[in-house]
Amino acid sequence: MKISKLFIVTLLVLIFTSCSKDDIDMQQENINNNIVVTIDEYPVSGTLITSLTTQLTGTLTYTLASESESGAFTLNTNTGELAVGDWEEYDYEQNPILLATVNVSNGSQIETKNIKVNINNIDDIWAFLNTSRTAYQNAAPNTWVKITQSEYENLEDYLSNVNQIGTVNGQASANATVSYDSSLYTYANNNGITVPAGSYVFAFSYRVGENAVTNSKVKISSTSVSEGYEDLGGNLPSHNSGYNYFVIKGNNVPVSTESYLAISAKYIAYRTGVSNYTFKYSDQGTDADLNTLPYNWNGIAYYHGLSTTLKQWN
Numbered sequence: 182m183k184i185s186k187l188f189i190v191t192l193l194v195l196i197f198t199s200c201s202k203d204d205i206d207m208q209q210e211n212i213n214n215n216i217v218v219t220i221d222e223y224p225v226s227g228t229l230i231t232s233l234t235t236q237l238t239g240t241l242t243y244t245l246a247s248e249s250e251s252g253a254f255t256l257n258t259n260t261g262e263l264a265v266g267d268w269e270e271y272d273y274e275q276n277p278i279l280l281a282t283v284n285v286s287n288g289s290q291i292e293t294k295n296i297k298v299n300i301n302n303i304d305d306i307w308a309f310l311n312t313s314r315t316a317y318q319n320a321a322p323n324t325w326v327k328i329t330q331s332e333y334e335n336l337e338d339y340l341s342n343v344n345q346i347g348t349v350n351g352q353a354s355a356n357a358t359v360s361y362d363s364s365l366y367t368y369a370n371n372n373g374i375t376v377p378a379g380s381y382v383f384a385f386s387y388r389v390g391e392n393a394v395t396n397s398k399v400k401i402s403s404t405s406v407s408e409g410y411e412d413l414g415g416n417l418p419s420h421n422s423g424y425n426y427f428v429i430k431g432n433n434v435p436v437s438t439e440s441y442l443a444i445s446a447k448y449i450a451y452r453t454g455v456s457n458y459t460f461k462y463s464d465q466g467t468d469a470d471l472n473t474l475p476y477n478w479n480g481i482a483y484y485h486g487l488s489t490t491l492k493q494w495n
Contacts (some may be wrong), residue, residue, distance in 0.1 A: 214292065219299040223308045226268045230254070233261035233294050239287035246293070249280040256283060263296060273302040274341050274491055305493035306383065306428055309335040313428075322431040322436040323414045325385070325399070333426040336384055339485055344484040346376050347385075347442045352455075359450040359483065361390035367471055368451065368482040369443035371406045380488035382413060384428045387484035392421040392446035399429075399486075400443040403436055408470040410443055422448075431495060443471075444484045453480035 218230050233243060245256040250266040253276075263283065270276055279298040284291050310317050313328040320326050337343055347370060376382060385399050397417040402409040414429045 188403050197212075207267060207447075214294055216294060216296045217299065218296065219301060220271070221301045222271055222273045222303050222305070223268055224265045224271055226265050227255070228265040228300050230238055230263045230265060230298060231296065233263060233285065235261070235285045235292050235294075237285055237287045237290055237292055242286050242288075244284045246282040246284045247280075249278075249283075253279050254281050257263060261285065269339070271298075271300055272341065273300045274305075274493055277302075304495045306336060306341055307494070309339055317428065317430060320430040322433075325414050325417050325427045326430060327418045327420060328384075328426050328428050330386075330424065333386055333428075333487075336428065340383075340489055340493055342486075342491045343378055343491045344380060344488045344490075346374055346382070346488050347369055347444075347484045348372065348481060349374055349485075359388070359390075359452045361443055361448045361450060363447060364489050365396065365445065365447050366449070367400060367410065367443055367445040368449055369400075369406050369410075369412070369441055369471055370403075370482055370484070370486070372481065376401065376436050376442055376486075376488050377490060378438050378440075379416075379435050379490050380440075380491075381432050381435050381492055382429070382442065382486055383432055383441075383494070384426070384487035384490045385417075385444075385484070386424060386426040386486070387444055387446070387482075388424050388450035389420065389446065389448050390422050390450060393419055394421070394447065395419045396445035397444065397449075399427075400445055401436065401440050402436045402443065403440045406441045406471075410441075410471070425452055433492070435490070435492075442484070444482065450483040451480055452483070455479065455481045 216231055220230065235241065243256055243258050243261040245254060248254050250270040255264045255269040263281065270279065277300050279300065279332065281296045283294040283296065285294065303442045307314060307317060310332050312326060313326060317326045325495055352372065382401065395416060399413040399417065400410040401413045402411070417427055
């Protein structure tokens with residue numbers, strides 16, 4: 182018979198939090214059999230959680246009898262050191278509490294330890310930044326922060342419920358011959374890749390063909406692909422030619438309906454002649470509507486974004 186994960190978690194909680202009247206005296210005598218630990222999200226695998234102690238004597242063997250999430254814990258069977266296993270299980274949004282039971286035996290007696298690990302909720306974006314962490318931490322709300330490609334990819338891979346928007350991987354080939362416009366235009370890809378209703382846009386990347394760019398803006402519209410655009414945050418920070426990656430600090434406003442992502446910039450890379458996709462653009466980078474020049478080209482503009490329906494930051 183297949184037992185659900187929810188049933189296992191519920192059973193472990195009951196084991197940890199309840200006992201019959203006959204068990205009360207024993208629990209009071211062995212108060213260390215119920216252990217509560219609190220740690221931050223995303224600890225490093227191998228981080229020590231607790232060193233188990235016991236009243237048993239003799240040669241001891243420690244056995245991990247159960248865990249609420251498979252692979253969440255590792256146990257030294259000789260010393261009783263319980264450590265972080267798979268760090269990805271320590272995600273507050275998915276598992277605010279992790280539970281384990283450990284049996285200690287000296288060959289003739291068994292003592293059971295019930296471990297409850299409370300997970301502290303931290304800013305998940307901050308957690309997956311390395312090089313750019315200080316800049317992000319010091320940024321004002323709704324400010325875009327330049328990050329590295331690897332940091333962007335970590336956010337895409339490890340935050341929960343992430344959607345690719347603007348383009349999806351593979352639509353904008355890195356090796357294709359592209360064009361650049363020196364004037365300030367607003368580009369919106371009409372390729373069926375939208376921001377889902379209830380989502381928060383939190384990261385953005387695009388390809389540009391000029392250095393020291395300072396006037397680029399991310400735009401979003403809940404009206405249509407060709408009108409209703411508003412700025413999302415302030416200007417992107419200064420950046421140079423090539424692919425650039427950014428994250429916004431503290432976006433607390435989800436889109437109310439399915440929405441469209443756009444970029445207002447000079448020298449953005451775009452490619453024409455791509456089947457099944459079109460992009461629209463305006464010759465005024467501040468326009469809410471993209472009908473000043475009603476161009477509807479068969480091609481793709483090189484920008485990409487990340488959104489999630491689950492807010493995971495401060």
